[in-house]
Amino acid sequence: MSELNHPLALSGDAGIATVYDQGAHVASWTPFGHDPALFVSRRSGFQVGTSIRGGIPVCFPWFGPGRSGDRKPAHGFARIVDWARVSTEQDAAVFELTDAALSQEHRESFPHAFRARLSVRAGASLEVVLSVENTGEEAFEIEEALHTYLAVGDVREVEVRGLEDAEFIDKTQDNALVPAAGRSLRLTGETDRVYLSGGPVTVEDPVLGRRLRITMRGAADTVVWNPWSEKAAAMSDFGDEEWPAMLCLEGANALEHAVRVAPGEVHELGYRIDVETD
Numbered sequence: 650m651s652e653l654n655h656p657l658a659l660s661g662d663a664g665i666a667t668v669y670d671q672g673a674h675v676a677s678w679t680p681f682g683h684d685p686a687l688f689v690s691r692r693s694g695f696q697v698g699t700s701i702r703g704g705i706p707v708c709f710p711w712f713g714p715g716r717s718g719d720r721k722p723a724h725g726f727a728r729i730v731d732w733a734r735v736s737t738e739q740d741a742a743v744f745e746l747t748d749a750a751l752s753q754e755h756r757e758s759f760p761h762a763f764r765a766r767l768s769v770r771a772g773a774s775l776e777v778v779l780s781v782e783n784t785g786e787e788a789f790e791i792e793e794a795l796h797t798y799l800a801v802g803d804v805r806e807v808e809v810r811g812l813e814d815a816e817f818i819d820k821t822q823d824n825a826l827v828p829a830a831g832r833s834l835r836l837t838g839e840t841d842r843v844y845l846s847g848g849p850v851t852v853e854d855p856v857l858g859r860r861l862r863i864t865m866r867g868a869a870d871t872v873v874w875n876p877w878s879e880k881a882a883a884m885s886d887f888g889d890e891e892w893p894a895m896l897c898l899e900g901a902n903a904l905e906h907a908v909r910v911a912p913g914e915v916h917e918l919g920y921r922i923d924v925e926t927d
């Protein structure tokens with residue numbers, strides 16, 4: 650296994666971020682005056698062909714095992730292949746992945762002509778946009794997610810607001826559809842839910858004394874995930890004691906919300922984080 654090349658550093662007036670070419674993977678973002686906003690496991694590898702455990706993995710063209718339940722690699726190939734840098738500025742960059750750049754194996758797993766772009770702007774806010782253009786002659790369907798690992802003080806203490814009225818698919822309960830809770834979310838155990846809502850969502854973090862405000866565009870779903878202690882211990886790239894420090898809050902279009910992209914059409918999924926303190 651070989652180590653990833655150094656990431657691109659984006660440094661503007663208001664914050665600093667790093668992005669790897671593999672997966673167009675945002676690995677860190679720190680707005681000046683705040684603690685880092687993204688979690689990365691100390692046990693994560695930074696290896697060619699494996700996804701970084703933290704930051705913002707890009708899931709595409711399917712989510713998890715896909716709708717058929719047997720797609721591999723998990724979450725699609727986008728997070729483990731190199732994207733090309735199309736443009737870089739001081740605090741922003743655009744990466745691109747096309748079908749032509751894929752290995753034969755990956756191309757066969759998604760036999761469609763596409764151009765995916767991931768744009769990142771790291772200022773006082775972090776703005777990430779995944780756009781997928783159908784460059785072929787036939788429509789295709791995709792699942793996708795910006796699988797953001799938020800850094801939190803203690804996941805057991807945070808309050809997630811904005812999903813009160815959304816029903817959700819509970820992946821820990823055989824994908825059962827659960828009615829809206831009618832109240833904000835507090836995590837008390839392993840959580841793996843696809844909320845049928847694209848937010849906006851706020852994460853109140855009393856331990857770090859801050860609020861993360863998440864605004865999404867083009868997302869029909871918000872995935873909320875924390876493996877909790879037992880699952881974390883079973884993961885080789887995740888420290889046993891690290892799970893309280895992260896909360897995945899993912900902007901997604903998954904399962905029934907897979908997106909049909911017609912020839913010539915461009916679909917955009919946007920995700921923005923603002924950090925606020927009182």
Ligand SMILES: O=P(O)(O)OC[C@H]1O[C@H](O)[C@H](O)[C@@H](O)[C@@H]1O
Binds near residue numbers: 713841873897
């Ligand atoms: O371990 P990974 O392939 O990175 O997936 C990590 C997690 O991603 C999402 O949040 C899914 O909903 C979870 O079911 C999955 O466990």
